[in-house]
Amino acid sequence: MRVLVTVNPLESHVRGLVTLVDALGGLGHDVRVAVPDEWSGWLHDLYGVTTVGIGPMWLDIELETAVFSALLEGGAMDFDxxxxxxxxxxxxxxxxxxxxLEVSEHWRPHVIVHECTEFGGYLAAEVLGIPHVVVDIGPLEAVVQGLHQEVVRPGLTARRSQLGLAPEPLAPGILRHLTVSMTPEQFNLADFDTPLVRYRHELPKRRDEQAPDVLAQLPEDRPIVYLSMGSIGPLSSRFMERSTEIYYKIFEALSALECSVIAALPSQYxxxxxxxPSHIHTMPWIPQSLVLEHVDLFMTHGGLNSIRDTITRGVPQVLLPFFADHPGNALRCEQLGTGVRIDPVTVTATDVLAACERVLADTSYRRATEELQQHMRALPQQTAFAGDLRRLVEGKLEGVGAE
Incomplete structure (x- = not known):
């Protein structure tokens, strides 16, 4: 099959579906990821994917300013x-x-696979009359569906009109053919009423990944805390002042905790x-797939990539959710007993220290995460996606073509 993958050009969004790309490519299918021209080289070098450049970068400082100004001035809902x-x-x-559509004039895909916040691939598939598949990288339920009537549907209806298509359906059109989740139903989407398939999450790996040397030097009598607050928020210049305040409170707490800390701290900070203190080790980037299996606690912003990783490794969490799917993911982790949620708007060092001490001392958090890990392991491997995709392309999957 010829499979075109479309994704918003943010590395975290690519990581949300790159293992599916690997699975399809490994089975001999022609899979190409549509990216900005300047992304083609490094994305291939780091992740090994085949890319097709579709022009200059379309996410810019204007977009970043708009969304993070909304966050700072109106909160998470305004950001979303x-x-x-x-x-x-x-x-x-x-x-x-x-x-x-220009690419399809000389290389026509059989199907377009897109992540849930990327709508251009979906629109092109509608024009071409080919199936489209949406992969939930996190904001599908929390943002895309939640804002469908108010924001998404009007925006897509305008784009569809320009392309000669009928208005966007009352129910999200991206869900019409096939939805892919890489989480167990015990975590989310249990009542999803669309064609939905689930596969076991695999931790995405970059070709340049190496476990930090410091891991082998940490004392064995102390728990290891891993800190990573994601990339989008902390790397935003518009959000940097607020991020810095939060980092100060986190590091104040971790300085007082009897532990070893491995912290991903972007170079700007x-x-x-x-x-x-000497027990806190910072580095600009940490290979999460190689570190998580060694740690006792993961302090995270709660993005779905990180949640899937921590479930896969069975590591409990302390969560500081910012926007998009973060709040819902953090709430679900707290409900399932895998972690403790802290509001980043009102967070104090005392809050962070108490949450870390609680999760490290109470073994129920580890047990709950390991129980969810078993549900994850029971899911089909991602190679099963090829068969489901083939049935979709051949029109054999229930729900295909339904309006």
Whole structure:
């Protein structure tokens, strides 16, 4: 099969579905990921995927300013609303749809697979009359469906009109053919009423990954805490001041905790944190897939990539959720007993220290995470996606073509 994958050009979004790309490619299918021209080289070098450049970068400083201004001024809901307005706009969804249609003139895919906040591939598939598959990388339920009537549907209806298509359906059109989840139903989407398939999450790996040397040097009589607050928020210049405040409170707490800390601290923040205690080890980037299996606690923002990773490794969490799917994921972890949730708006060092001590001392958090891990392991391997995709392309999957 010829499979075109469309994704918003953010590395965390690519990581959300790159293992599916690997699974299909490993079975001999022609899989190409549509990316900005300047992404083709490094994405192939680091992840080994075949790419097709579709023009200049379409996510820019203007978009970042808009969404993080909304977050700082109006909170998480305003961020989500602004993000969906941007992602369904002419300069994002409209641009990608046009470029994909140009690609299809000389390389026509049998199916388009797209992540849940990327709508250009979906629109192009509708024009071409081919199946489309949406992969939940996190915000599907929390943002895309939640804002469908208010934001997504009006935006997509305008784009569809420009492409000669009927208005966007009352129910999200991206769910019409096939939805892919890489979480067990015990975690989310248990009542999903669309064609839904689940596969076991595999931790995505970059070709340059190596376990940090410090791992082998840590004392064996102390728990290991791994800190990573994701990439989008902490790396945003518009959000940097707030991120810095949160890092100060986290490191104040971890300085008082009897543990070893491995912290992913983006290089922009290094000048502010040069005098941390010796048990706190920071580095600009940490290979999460190689570190998680060695740690006792994961402090995270709660993005679905990180949640799937921590479930797969059976590691309990302390969660500081910011926006999009983070709050819902963090709430679900707390409900399932795998972690403790802290509000990043009101967080104090006392909150962080108490949460870490609680999760490290109470073995029920580890047991709950390991129970969820067993449900994850019971899911089919991602190679099963090829068969489901084949049945979809051949029109044999229930629900295909339903309006």
């Amino acid at each position: 609303r602004t993000l969906m307005e941007e992602f369904t706009s002419p300069r994002v969804a409209g641009y990608v749809a046009d470029r994909v 290094e000048p502010m944190f040069r005098s941390l």
